[in-house]
Amino acid sequence: MIVSHNEIVAMVYKAFTGMHREVGEADVIASMVAELEMAGLDGVRHFNNASPYILTEQDTPIDIVHQETGAIRFDLHGSSLICHLPAIMDYALEKMGDLDHFQIYLMNCHNRWLAYSELVKLADNGIACLAKWDNGTVPKHTLLTLNQGFVYPDLYFFNEPQDNYNTNDMIIELATANFDIEQEIEHFDHKISTDELFATHQRSWKEGIHVDDEQWAILKKTAAAILVENSEASSKGAGGV
Numbered sequence: 001m002i003v004s005h006n007e008i009v010a011m012v013y014k015a016f017t018g019m020h021r022e023v024g025e026a027d028v029i030a031s032m033v034a035e036l037e038m039a040g041l042d043g044v045r046h047f048n049n050a051s052p053y054i055l056t057e058q059d060t061p062i063d064i065v066h067q068e069t070g071a072i073r074f075d076l077h078g079s080s081l082i083c084h085l086p087a088i089m090d091y092a093l094e095k096m097g098d099l100d101h102f103q104i105y106l107m108n109c110h111n112r113w114l115a116y117s118e119l120v121k122l123a124d125n126g127i128a129c130l131a132k133w134d135n136g137t138v139p140k141h142t143l144l145t146l147n148q149g150f151v152y153p154d155l156y157f158f159n160e161p162q163d164n165y166n167t168n169d170m171i172i173e174l175a176t177a178n179f180d181i182e183q184e185i186e187h188f189d190h191k192i193s194t195d196e197l198f199a200t201h202q203r204s205w206k207e208g209i210h211v212d213d214e215q216w217a218i219l220k221k222t223a224a225a226i227l228v229e230n231s232e233a234s235s236k237g238a239g240g241v
Contacts, residue, residue, distance in 0.1 A: 002208035003218055008034040012047055015223040019051075022059040024083030032082060035117035037209055039152070040200040043114070045215045050111040051222055053080040062088075067095075070102055076109040081170070084109075085118050093125070096174055104172040112142075112170045119144060123151050130179045133170040134161050143185065147178045152197035156188040185200065 012030040029047075036043030057079045066073040072095060075083060088104065096102035112133045122129045129146040139157035146153040162184070165171070173179070204210075 001211055001213050003186060003211050003216065004208060005034050005038065005204075008037055008044065008209065008211070011219055011223055012044075015051070015219060016049075016054070017073065018223065019054055019185075021083060024054075025086070028086050029082055032114055032117045034209075035120070036114065036212060038201050038204040039116065039197050040204075040210075041113065041116060042212070042215070043116075044211050044219050046111055046113045047082075048215055048218045048222070049178060050080045050082055050114060053078075053110050054083065057083075065107070066105075070099055071105070072103070073105040073107065075107045077111075078110065078168070080111045080114075081106065081109040082111055082114040086113050089121075091116050092174065093127075100176045102174045104174070106167050106170040106172070107166065107188040109170060110168065114168070115172070116144075119146060119172070120153060122146060123149075126176075128175045128178045129153070130181070130183075131170065132163065134163060134165060134167045136167045139189070143181070143188070145179060145181055149196075150194050152194040152201065155192040155197075156185050157190040157192075159189045160187070162187070176224050201203050 009027075009030040012033045013026045014028050016024065016026045023168065026040060033047045036046060058077075060077060062077065062079065062084055063075045064072060072092060074084075074088060089108070092102060092104050105143045115131065119129050119131055126148055126239040128148045129144070131144040134141050138159050140160055141158035141162040143156040143158070143162075144153045145156075163171075
């Protein structure tokens with residue numbers, strides 16, 4: 001089905017607000033999902049996959065487990081990345097300061113595709129970005145690179161693992177110059193180019209955003225169910241037991 005950017009934002013906002021999380025801003029998260037969907041990268045499906053994690057994870061702070069000049073490592077304790085990444089990126093950019101390169105290592109996190117919009121925002125700061133993560137299923141490895149002067153990244157997919165780190169981790173590197181990725185992409189199996197993402201994004205603005213019917217129905221059901229629960233709870237509370 002075809003929906004608008006505003007419809008996705010409104011629906012995700014309702015769904016997330018109803019989850020009553022202490023961490024994460026509903027409007028920011030809604031935009032993260034909408035941007036990913038506009039790029040043709042299944043933002044709604046990834047949010048639906050994230051919802052069980054968001055609903056069940058504890059509202060506990062993430063930890064900085066290691067920090068040195070040019071690098072920082074966070075432990076997200078199995079949380080969805082979507083609730084924490086905006087704050088992590090703000091903190092990392094502050095720590096990066098005038099450095100030429102900075103590495104962020106995220107341990108024990110889920111839903112890493114939802115990092116997309118936070119990473120492409122780096123284009124506004126003139127910062128090049130490289131992000132990569134391993135998966136338990138094909139594609140076994142994903143690499144995102146955003147060069148300076150570009151608004152959209154290049155995405156490389158690999159059917160075989162390329163790095164030997166935990167499949168719940170993610171590495172993000174920031175730099176003031178473009179990355180040399182020749183060796184990293186030597187064995188990629190599939191690529192989505194910056195030109196393709198640009199074309200998809202433009203088409204979404206002009207023609208509307210194509211969302212999988214089943215995934216849209218799941219999102220609507222999540223938002224509606226939580227709203228009903230809230231209404232029932234509110235009604236009981238109003239009874240003055």
